[in-house]
Amino acid sequence: xxxxxxxxxxxxxxxxxxxxxxxxxxxxxxxxxxxxxxxxxxxxxxxxxxxxxxxxxxxxxxxxxxxxxxxxxxxxxxxxxxxxxxxxxxxxxxxxxxxxxxxxxxxxxxxxxxxxxxxxxxxxxxxxxxxxxxxxxxxxxxxxxxxxxxxxxxxxxxxxxxxxxx
Amino acid sequence: xxxxxxxxxxxxxxxxxxxxxxxxxxxxxxxxxxxxxxxxxxxxxxxxxxxxxxxxxxxxxxxxxxxxxxxxxxxxxxxxxxxxxxxxxxxxxxxxxxxxxxxxxxxxxxxxxxxxxxxxxxxxxxxxxxxxxxxxxxxxxxxxxxxxxxxxxxxxxxxxxxxxxxxxxxxxxxxxxxxxxxxxxxxxxxxxxxxxxxxxxxxxxxxxxxxxxxxxxxxxxxxxxxxxxxxxxxxxxxxxxxxxxxxxxxxxxxxxxxxxxxxxxxxxxxxxxxxxxxxxxxxxxxxxxxxxxxxxxxxxxxxxxxxxxxxxxxxxxxxxxxxxxxxxxxxxxxxxxxxxxxxxxxxxxxxxxxxxxxxxxxxxxxxxxxxxxxxxxxxxxxxxxxxxxxxxxxxxxxxxxxxxxxxxxxxxxxxxxxxxxxxxxxxxxxxxxxxxxxxxxxxxxxxxxxxxxxxxxxxxxxxxxxxxxxxxxxxxxxxxxxxxxxxxxxxxxxxxxxxxxxxxxxxxxxxxxxxxxxxxxxxxxxxxxxxxxxxxxxxxxxxxxxxxxxxxxxxxxxxxxxxxxxxxxxxxxxxxxxxxxxxxxxxxx
Numbered sequence: 001x002x003x004x005x006x007x008x009x010x011x012x013x014x015x016x017x018x019x020x021x022x023x024x025x026x027x028x029x030x031x032x033x034x035x036x037x038x039x040x041x042x043x044x045x046x047x048x049x050x051x052x053x054x055x056x057x058x059x060x061x062x063x064x065x066x067x068x069x070x071x072x073x074x075x076x077x078x079x080x081x082x083x084x085x086x087x088x089x090x091x092x093x094x095x096x097x098x099x100x101x102x103x104x105x106x107x108x109x110x111x112x113x114x115x116x117x118x119x120x121x122x123x124x125x126x127x128x129x130x131x132x133x134x135x136x137x138x139x140x141x142x143x144x145x146x147x148x149x150x151x152x153x154x155x156x157x158x159x160x161x162x163x164x165x166x
Numbered sequence: 167x168x169x170x171x172x173x174x175x176x177x178x179x180x181x182x183x184x185x186x187x188x189x190x191x192x193x194x195x196x197x198x199x200x201x202x203x204x205x206x207x208x209x210x211x212x213x214x215x216x217x218x219x220x221x222x223x224x225x226x227x228x229x230x231x232x233x234x235x236x237x238x239x240x241x242x243x244x245x246x247x248x249x250x251x252x253x254x255x256x257x258x259x260x261x262x263x264x265x266x267x268x269x270x271x272x273x274x275x276x277x278x279x280x281x282x283x284x285x286x287x288x289x290x291x292x293x294x295x296x297x298x299x300x301x302x303x304x305x306x307x308x309x310x311x312x313x314x315x316x317x318x319x320x321x322x323x324x325x326x327x328x329x330x331x332x333x334x335x336x337x338x339x340x341x342x343x344x345x346x347x348x349x350x351x352x353x354x355x356x357x358x359x360x361x362x363x364x365x366x367x368x369x370x371x372x373x374x375x376x377x378x379x380x381x382x383x384x385x386x387x388x389x390x391x392x393x394x395x396x397x398x399x400x401x402x403x404x405x406x407x408x409x410x411x412x413x414x415x416x417x418x419x420x421x422x423x424x425x426x427x428x429x430x431x432x433x434x435x436x437x438x439x440x441x442x443x444x445x446x447x448x449x450x451x452x453x454x455x456x457x458x459x460x461x462x463x464x465x466x467x468x469x470x471x472x473x474x475x476x477x478x479x480x481x482x483x484x485x486x487x488x489x490x491x492x493x494x495x496x497x498x499x500x501x502x503x504x505x506x507x508x509x510x511x512x513x514x515x516x517x518x519x520x521x522x523x524x525x526x527x528x529x530x531x532x533x534x535x536x537x538x539x540x541x542x543x544x545x546x547x548x549x550x551x552x553x554x555x556x557x558x559x560x561x562x563x564x565x566x567x568x569x570x571x572x573x574x575x576x577x578x579x580x581x582x583x584x585x586x587x588x589x590x591x592x593x594x595x596x597x598x599x600x601x602x603x604x605x606x607x608x609x610x611x612x613x614x615x616x617x618x619x620x621x622x623x624x625x626x627x628x629x630x631x632x633x634x635x636x637x638x639x640x641x642x643x644x645x646x647x648x649x650x651x652x653x654x655x656x657x658x659x660x661x662x663x664x665x666x667x668x669x670x671x672x673x674x675x676x677x678x679x680x681x682x683x684x685x686x687x688x689x690x691x692x693x694x695x696x697x698x699x700x701x702x703x704x705x706x707x708x709x710x711x712x713x714x715x716x717x718x719x720x721x722x723x724x725x726x727x728x729x730x731x732x733x734x735x736x737x738x739x740x741x742x743x744x745x746x747x748x749x750x751x752x753x754x755x
Binding site: 036077149 | 172173175176177209210211213355356357358359360361364365396397398432434435436437438439440451452453454455456457472513515516517521522553556587589591595600603604607613718738740741742745746
C-alpha cells in the first residue's frame, strides 16, 4: 500500500513537472503569431502524444476553441491523439525503400508483432507505423525503432531486430 | 573527414568519430590529426565514409574495428589502409583521389560545394571558404536592384519543383510598397526519395542563412522563416546552431555588419503534411492553421504570409545564391542549357549501384547520370524505368536515356524535374504497382479541400487496386485515363494537378503491363500479390525443411530430404520461403 502511494505521488509530481514545462512553453510562444503548431510540437515532445487534458489548457491559454485545435492536430501526420507503445517503429515507405522491398519488411513486422500498421501491440510494447521518406535512401529499405536506424533490411532480419527490444 | 550526413550517421558514423579520437589519443597524435564531422559526401551507399587528407583517400563502409589499423597504417606509417579503400579509387596498383572516380568526375558542385568539406557546426570553416563574403559584398557595394538584376540574369530557376525564375519572383516582392515583407525558406522536403535539402541543411546550413539574408535585403524584408520537417532532427539542430553562430558574429539580427540592414530568421517545424510544400499551404501552416492551399493569384509575392508580400524559396535554390553573387551572373549562366541554367542536385535511389546525392550540370543525359555516375543497375538486372519528380512526376524508359535533363525536356516527356528525386527501377519492379504506390501516397496526402483531388485520387486508387488484383476490365483502364485528365485540369493546387502523372506516364510507356494485369491476370514482374503464387521446384528442392520451419502460416509441408510442397490456399504470400531458400527452389509464378 505504502509502495503504491509513493508511486502515485511520484507520478503526480512528474505530471506536474510536464505540465509546468508546457505552461512555460505556451508563455514563450504566446508572443509569436501562429503559436499553436509550435506548442503542439512541444506537447508531443514531452508526452509522446497530445493528451486531451493538456489540449484544454492550450485552448484556454491561447484562447482557441477545442474544435480548431483538433482540426489542426488531426490534419498533420506527425501529431498523434492516442498514446503510443514503448518502442515506435517507423518503416520508411519512400519510393527508394518501397522499390527495394519495404512493403515486405512492413508485412513481416506486422505478422511478427501481430498488429496492424498504425496499431500498437496489446502489451503496449510496440507501435508499428509506415512513414514517408526518412531521407536515408542510401540504406534502403530503412526503419527506425525509437532513435535507432536499421538499414539495408530484408524481411528475414525482422525477428532478430525485434528480439533486441523485447 | 568523417561523414555526418543522415545516411552515414544512421550507419553509426558517430561511433567511428569517437573511436578515431580515442585511437589518436592512444597513439599520442591527437595534436597532429583533426577529426571533422562533415555533411554528406554524396555516396551514401558506401557509408560510413571516411576521407583522409591531404591525400584525399576515400575509405568506405568503415567499422569501429577498422580504426586501430587505419590509424596505424595510414596516419602513423603513411600507407593507405587497403582493406577499406573504396574499390573504384584503385587503378593499376595506384590509389586515385576520390574526385577522379566516375561518381564524382562529371559532377559540378555548387549547391553542395561545401558538403563533405567543412564542419557544418563551425561558422569559421564556412567563413574560411568564402562564406558570408557574398552577403558583405551585397550589403556594402550593391543596390537592391543590382542584386535582383544579377539573380534574373543568372537564370536560376526554383529547385522546389515549379521552376520559376528566382530573380523575377524577388522583383515582384521588391516592387510591393509594404512596410512588412517576409522571406521563407521551404525546407519541407516531402518528396519520397529526395533528400538534397536535408543534406544541404546538414552539411552547409550557413549557405542557406546567407542567401536568406541576401534575399531579405533585395526585397526589403527584415524577417525570415525556415519551415523545416520535424522528421529531420539533425538538420534542425545544425540549422539552429548555425543561426546562433551567425547572430553572435553580427551576420544576422539588428544592423548586420554595421550597414543598418536588419534581418532575423525564425524556425518553424513542419508536422508531416506533404501538401505543406505547396507555398500557400506552407504559409497557412506557419500562421498556425491546417496547411490547406488557397487559389493563386494573389501570389505570395504580392499577398503572402499574414497578407504581406512574401517570397518562398527552396533550400537548394537558396544554396546557389551566394555563389552567384560572388562569381557573377554570367558565370552561373554559362553552366547548363539555354533555358535551364546551372546545376541540379539529384537523389539517386532505388535499383542503382551508387545510391546517393549527385550535382550535375543541366543538359546532362539520363544515361550519364544513371550509368556513368550511378554505376548502372546492380545484380546484372536490366534497366526498366527511371522516375523523376516524385509523386508529381512520371516514369521514363530506356528510349529516353539519351534525353537531356532540364526543366522543359522532362516536362515535355510527361515527367518533371520536381525536387530532384531520381528513382531507378529494374525488371523486378511492377509499373502498375508503382503507379498504385504513388496514388496511395497522394490520396493519403491530399488535404481534402477540393473535390477533384480528395475524391478523384481515391477513385483512381480503387481502379488501380482492381487492376493489381486482376479484377479490372478494359473499361476501367479507359475510366482511369479519363479521370486522370479531369483531376489534372480541375484540382486547386499542384498536388492534385500532378497526382495523376505517375498513372498517365506508366500507362503511356508500359501499357503492355497494364494489359497483362487486365487480360491475362498476370503480373510480369511478380510483384502484385493477388496475381502471383509461390511454388517449389521439386528438382531444385533439397528437402532441408527451412522454408517449412519459417513459414508463418504453416502452408509448407513435406518430408526431410524430399521435395516440399506449398499449399497455395493456406499461403499468405509473405515471401519468407523465397527469401530463406538457399537453393533457389522457390519460384514466383
